[in-house]
């Protein structure tokens with residue numbers, strides 16, 4: 001037996017993954033344990049979890065692989081500062097001591113952290129380093145159902161690369177070309193995230209969600225001034241407008257002058273049509289870059305399959321467009337496409353590429369991610385014990401009764417915290433740590449955003465749909481198990497909207513019609529889809545099936561089980577606390593059901609302000 005521990009850390013979203021004999025056994029992000037969103041510290045709790053889950057001590061692990069190469073990254077920082085000197089002096093002075101103290105000596109630094117898990121761990125030579133984008137590429141290709149694929153990775157930046165193209169064949173990945181820092185789609189998108197007043201590295205989703213409310217009025221300016229985009233999708237950014245290479249901000253005064261407005265201060269300034277137009281413009285430019293890149297790659301490499309990872313691969317609107325254009329026959333996205341997934345990629349890269357183990361590809365087009373259900377789980381006994389400790393009032397039901405009861409409560413417009421099985425790896429909740437509701441309800445989007453999630457009312461929700469019903473409801477012909485594809489809701493489902501909706505979403509003005517599933521239909525008539533498969537999440541599948549039997553609707557609203565600024569819940573205690581701190585009506589943990597009205601009112605808490613707003 002060969003066990004490989006992959007680790008990503010010290011940048012954003014630290015995580016650990018365990019691969020045994022090539023099989024992905026477990027993976028989790030540190031933020032879920034530490035309760036600090038995007039936690040980038042050494043993932044002590046995540047490493048502990050993957051070890052404990054397989055009854056292994058660290059000294060029994062054969063190889064430990066870190067997801068990037070600190071020396072290469074150091075070289076990039078140093079050269080960037082030198083190239084732009086003396087401009088970046090302030091940020092140089094801020095980051096260099098950290099680099100010299102911690103990051104550059106990472107092997108020793110990692111070794112010291114690892115020893116805290118097990119004092120018998122003495123073999124520093126077991127620690128290896130992968131390259132940042134190679135880790136992304138490995139996380140995209142090795143778990144995919146393809147023997148041969150083009151691999152595209154796109155993110156902010158790793159060591160030097162920001163965009164890479166590789167060809168994956170059997171157990172090997174052959175890097176073909178790279179685009180280097182400071183030219184980066186990820187950083188370009190982040191610059192606009194910053195400019196529109198959202199937090200870099202987490203607010204990118206909000207920009208994407210905001211885009212359909214605007215018109216891409218500034219697309220031409222972006223392509224003329226900021227991005228030199230070539231026909232093959234390669235690009236260079238005009239650094240005259242950006243500050244991220246050397247400064248402490250993303251954009252500079254030239255950037256603000258170009259668009260005629262200052263950077264939005266989220267505390268003082270509300271979103272205006274201008275910001276929505278800017279969001280629409282950068283989203284449209286991103287889509288154009290990604291479409292040009294993938295179109296030229298499909299011709300150049302000659303494989304019918306595409307795999308993608310890196311933070312930009314979480315842009316599910318752009319992903320939907322690649323699919324719609326039929327550029328590749330099949331596409332697979334790593335669900336943990338951001339840096340957390342680098343831990344898994346680093347471990348897989350070592351097993352296949354370094355140790356040259358044979359790769360067996362499943363013949364039925366199944367991937368190796370186990371539905372991304374790779375995190376901790378809790379037995380009914382553990383749940384019962386924990387709920388008793390928390391002072392919760394609950395009932396136990398068998399599977400069938402539980403599913404019938406929850407389906408009918410959903411029909412009564414109740415909001416439900418659904419906590420089942422192993423926690424998801426990656427940023428999306430996929431029916432293991434989800435808040436679920438009836439998508440047919442007119443009031444549900446507003447209610448969930450404002451009363452449960454405590455977040456901006458424009459944020460859309462995603463539908464979970466039974467795989468076999470997909471074609472009847474959406475213009476999508478591909479599985480989307482990881483909620484990484486956006487597609488149009490079918491037009492023949494249109495119903496007239498009510499007066500309240502017109503006011504709330506300003507839809508009247510944009511002249512957009514909604515569907516019979518308003519809670520999961522965005523203003524531009526699209527939805528970010530999760531297809532639910534009985535092979536990977538039977539209980540969730542059965543719940544939706546029951547809901548369909550009752551209502552003819554094979555869809556539920558699925559949003560992550562957390563509030564704004566909080567990592568997705570991991571344990572029963574996290575789930576109960578979130579339940580008691582929000583207006584969720586019902587909590588279901590494994591086979592136990594809890595109603596809010598039955599709980600001790602002393603256990604209710606002011607939860608809304610406990611987390612830093614993202």
Ligand SMILES: [Fe+2]
Nearest residue numbers: 155157158339
């Ligand atoms: Fe990355």
